[in-house]
Amino acid sequence: MIALEKARSCLEALGLSQASEILDSRLQKAAADGATYADFLSDILGEEIAKRHQRNVEVRSRLAHFPFKRTLGEFDFDFQPSVDKKLIMELTTLSFLNEAVNVVFLGPPGVGKTHLSIALGMEAVSHGISVYFTKAHDMLTDLKKAYQEGRIRRRMAMYLRPRLLICDEVGFLPLDRLEADLFFQVISARYERSSTVVTSNKSFGEWGELMGDPVLATAILDRLLHHSHIINIRGESYRLKEKACAGVFSGPKV
Numbered sequence: 001m002i003a004l005e006k007a008r009s010c011l012e013a014l015g016l017s018q019a020s021e022i023l024d025s026r027l028q029k030a031a032a033d034g035a036t037y038a039d040f041l042s043d044i045l046g047e048e049i050a051k052r053h054q055r056n057v058e059v060r061s062r063l064a065h066f067p068f069k070r071t072l073g074e075f076d077f078d079f080q081p082s083v084d085k086k087l088i089m090e091l092t093t094l095s096f097l098n099e100a101v102n103v104v105f106l107g108p109p110g111v112g113k114t115h116l117s118i119a120l121g122m123e124a125v126s127h128g129i130s131v132y133f134t135k136a137h138d139m140l141t142d143l144k145k146a147y148q149e150g151r152i153r154r155r156m157a158m159y160l161r162p163r164l165l166i167c168d169e170v171g172f173l174p175l176d177r178l179e180a181d182l183f184f185q186v187i188s189a190r191y192e193r194s195s196t197v198v199t200s201n202k203s204f205g206e207w208g209e210l211m212g213d214p215v216l217a218t219a220i221l222d223r224l225l226h227h228s229h230i231i232n233i234r235g236e237s238y239r240l241k242e243k244a245c246a247g248v249f250s251g252p253k254v
Contacts, residue, residue, distance in 0.1 A: 112239025171202030
């Protein structure tokens with residue numbers, strides 16, 4: 001018992017808290033299985049690494065500010081056949097991040113744009129990559145306030161620092177001149193440096209009206225789309241599908 005307590009104290013002193021916690025049970029298992037010393041050591045260290053990875057993912061997920069968790073396994077590709085599943089699975093390799101390629105999800109509300117963007121973000125987080133999720137309106141309101149208070153450079157850095165920025169719901173609300181200019185600054189500063197995922201319910205032809213300036217909209221799209229994957233989702237809303245299944249919504253009457 002003295003040796004066991006000494007071993008546990010050593011593990012704790014080394015910061016191997018998970019290994020210390022499971023030491024007793026894994027010793028008993030190793031004895032029952034007739035495991036070698038190397039097998040036992042590999043077992044408890046493997047558990048320590050897995051626990052640390054889990055904690056790191058949880059911390060990075062909080063820092064990413066995901067509004068909820070979504071995975072690709074939860075996405076119903078059969079319900080949205082317009083989505084190129086092969087391309088989506090290719091994106092999960094995260095190779096697009098190494099080349100600073102952007103991803104743009106277009107489509108009406110409820111078709112899964114945010115789901116897919118968060119799923120890619122969570123995949124990146126699980127590989128130790130910095131991610132930040134924001135709704136376009138929230139980001140631009142934040143930057144606009146910082147600009148008016150004379151601290152725009154410091155605040156802008158928060159949206160430029162992550163290797164992956166997810167900007168959700170571009171187009172749900174029209175932008176004023178300052179907001180459009182700030183959006184241009186974000187996209188321009190990240191251009192060919194880091195990847196940005198954008199979701200929008202507006203076609204690119206509508207961005208001139210959205211930004212209130214066709215020239216500025218063209219400049220934004222030029223940088224956003226130069227190196228990008230564009231995924232246009234044409235389908236029904238998941239939310240209305242769930243309502244229909246519950247008998248709450250039967251579709252518009254003709």
